[in-house]
Amino acid sequence: MAKDCILAIDQGTTATTVLVLDESLEVKARASREFPQYFPKPGQVEHDLDEIWESVRRAIRDALRKGGIHASRIAAIGITNQRETSALWDRKSGAPVSRAIVWQDRRTADRCRELRGAGHEEMVRRKTGLVLDPYFSATKVEWMLAKVKGARARAKRGELAFGTIDSFLVNRLTAGEVHVTDATNASRTLLMDLSTLDWDEELLELFGVPAAVLPEIRASSEIVGLTKGVKVLPDGIPIAGIAGDQQAALFGQMCFDVGDSKCTYGTGAFLLMNVGDRPVVSREGLLTSVAWKLGGGETAFALEGSSFVAGAAVQWVRDGLCMIRKAADIEPLAASVSDSGGVVFVPALAGLGAPYWRPEARGILTGIHRGTTKAHIARAVLEGIALEIRDLADAMERDAERKIETFAVDGGACANDLLLQLQADLLGRPVVRPKMVETTALGAALLAGLAIGIWRSKRSIRRVWKTDRRFSPKMRASDRAGLLERWRTAVAKA
Numbered sequence: 347m348a349k350d351c352i353l354a355i356d357q358g359t360t361a362t363t364v365l366v367l368d369e370s371l372e373v374k375a376r377a378s379r380e381f382p383q384y385f386p387k388p389g390q391v392e393h394d395l396d397e398i399w400e401s402v403r404r405a406i407r408d409a410l411r412k413g414g415i416h417a418s419r420i421a422a423i424g425i426t427n428q429r430e431t432s433a434l435w436d437r438k439s440g441a442p443v444s445r446a447i448v449w450q451d452r453r454t455a456d457r458c459r460e461l462r463g464a465g466h467e468e469m470v471r472r473k474t475g476l477v478l479d480p481y482f483s484a485t486k487v488e489w490m491l492a493k494v495k496g497a498r499a500r501a502k503r504g505e506l507a508f509g510t511i512d513s514f515l516v517n518r519l520t521a522g523e524v525h526v527t528d529a530t531n532a533s534r535t536l537l538m539d540l541s542t543l544d545w546d547e548e549l550l551e552l553f554g555v556p557a558a559v560l561p562e563i564r565a566s567s568e569i570v571g572l573t574k575g576v577k578v579l580p581d582g583i584p585i586a587g588i589a590g591d592q593q594a595a596l597f598g599q600m601c602f603d604v605g606d607s608k609c610t611y612g613t614g615a616f617l618l619m620n621v622g623d624r625p626v627v628s629r630e631g632l633l634t635s636v637a638w639k640l641g642g643g644e645t646a647f648a649l650e651g652s653s654f655v656a657g658a659a660v661q662w663v664r665d666g667l668c669m670i671r672k673a674a675d676i677e678p679l680a681a682s683v684s685d686s687g688g689v690v691f692v693p694a695l696a697g698l699g700a701p702y703w704r705p706e707a708r709g710i711l712t713g714i715h716r717g718t719t720k721a722h723i724a725r726a727v728l729e730g731i732a733l734e735i736r737d738l739a740d741a742m743e744r745d746a747e748r749k750i751e752t753f754a755v756d757g758g759a760c761a762n763d764l765l766l767q768l769q770a771d772l773l774g775r776p777v778v779r780p781k782m783v784e785t786t787a788l789g790a791a792l793l794a795g796l797a798i799g800i801w802r803s804k805r806s807i808r809r810v811w812k813t814d815r816r817f818s819p820k821m822r823a824s825d826r827a828g829l830l831e832r833w834r835t836a837v838a839k840a
Contacts, residue, residue, distance in 0.1 A: 350368055353424070355790070356426050357427045358612070358613070358786075359383075359449070361379060363377070364408075365784060365787045365788075366413055367788070369810070371810050373784075374413045376412070379400075379405040379408070381398055389452040389455075391448040393431065393445060398514075399518050406578045410578070421584075422800075423573070423585045424586065425587065426594035426789060427510060427590060427591060429531060429592065430449035430486070430510065430535070431446050431483075432446060432509075434506055434507070434559075435507055443490075444494045446511070447489065447490065450696055452705055454486060458485060469548070473539045474533070474536050474549070476534070476536055476634070476635075481699070491555070501559040502556045509527055513525065519573050520571040521576075526562045526588075528565065528589060528590075529563055530593040530638060531588070533635040536553065537553065537560070540636070543636070543645070564588070566587065566589045566639050567641050567796045569584040587790050587795070588790070594785075595616075595756055595757070596789070600807065602804050603620065604620055605750075608755065608756065615653040615735055615759075616650060616652045617651045617735060617738045618648045618649065625647040629745060630744050632745055641796075649742055651738030653738065654694075655693040656693070659727050660727065663727055669723070679724040680724040683722055687719075688713040689722045690832050691726040692707075692709060692839075710840045712832075712836045731759075732772045733772060751775065753769065753777045754780070755778065756780060756785040757783065763817075766779060771819050771826065776816055779815050780812065780813055782812070
């Protein structure tokens with residue numbers, strides 16, 4: 347039987363999705379499995395690693411069954427993952443030593459303030475392109491090594507393995523034989539130097555992380571291991587693509603040229619721009635990360651701005667305010683009014699990310715009056731998501747010293763036509779949605795396919811990529827300016 351399919355594992359914050367694609371990028375099968383989130387204390391978010399693995403295993407099984415695809419057709423596996431989420435497990439048994447600490451977790455905010463107060467921010471930013479924030483992995487693993495009984499001593503002896511979720515999944519897929527990560531995920535830990543693409547001794551010492559606990563850093567597109575002992579898959583399938591979710595989406599959107607940009611609307615929203623083969627250090631509170639590293643040695647870097655809450659704001663409207671029954675209901679509700687009636691929503695439900703970096707900020711609704719309805723609030727929520735992205739785009743253009751000509755979008759929330767029209771209106775430039783909006787999984791599949799020769803070059807990928815719809819700006823400049831002024835006033839109060 348021909349090996350003509352790529353299996354892409356998209357391990358996200360609330361669910362694992364598996365896609366099976368062919369050379370023409372046709373989705374032959376798809377399945378998704380949710381898993382629980384744990385909130386031990388305010389500001390803390392955790393995942394059970396065994397539950398994540400079970401969601402992956404079941405999603406693979408479901409996808410193959412639904413698509414009627416024999417596993418022997420799988421030519422390679424690509425993995426993309428929620429970034430920064432930090433895992434620690436026993437090297438010998440593979441058993442987790444604690445729950446994973448999720449990227450949204452804020453428990454190390456005080457530690458980050460302490461490090462900033464001690465004057466370490468400049469060195470960390472220069473080496474990593476990141477800021478000292480609990481968002482990233484280093485203070486999470488530092489916390490686990492300090493709080494889990496015996497963990498630090500075991501880590502120093504080489505008995506424990508640390509990794510982001512990609513690293514954990516590769517380890518499980520290879521029966522514990524491979525402990526690797528790729529350069530995109532490593533660049534989000536606060537432990538890798540962008541100039542060397544390797545773990546940095548000064549950073550490891552700062553965060554108290556023993557080198558013995560770390561994975562090997564590999565390219566995003568190369569064979570890193572072969573499946574072994576996975577019940578739903580045969581042994582010997584190459585794991586050939588790895589990238590953090592946002593970098594995978596950048597690749598999946600074909601942002602191959604300098605200046606190409608995309609925004610992914612998921613639980614959070616993430617804007618990335620390809621800045622070429624050298625990192626650009628932000629002056630605007632943005633982040634610099636590895637965009638991808640290909641097996642032939644090509645490395646691209648990206649500027650990134652992140653909003654911690656996007657789709658999560660819609661979930662809050664559904665579950666917290668109980669204003670809608672399902673997430674998709676927010677679009678017709680918001681579209682039932684022509685504007686938000688002066689209501690402004692700042693989606694700082696988990697603090698403010700770039701370009702503000704205010705972890706203490708909280709969400710705010712302003713401009714409510716007697717005539718305000720739930721439709722106005724729903725529209726303000728969609729506007730708030732788009733306005734925060736507008737701030738990121740402005741900062742990115744200043745850093746990169748170039749305009750974003752068109753805005754490529756993807757992720758679950760970009761099925762919302764009203765949100766994308768508002769985004770085009772508030773940016774004042776076109777927004778383009780691809781035929782396949784699950785570009786995170788697509789990017790992982792493309793990276794894997796490049797590694798094994800299903801696609802021979804990025805040019806061959808362009809030939810099979812398709813656009814769905816283009817949204818052009820319609821809002822009057824005066825209306826845009828008024829809304830931006832109300833937004834900035836509200837942000838200052840958050």
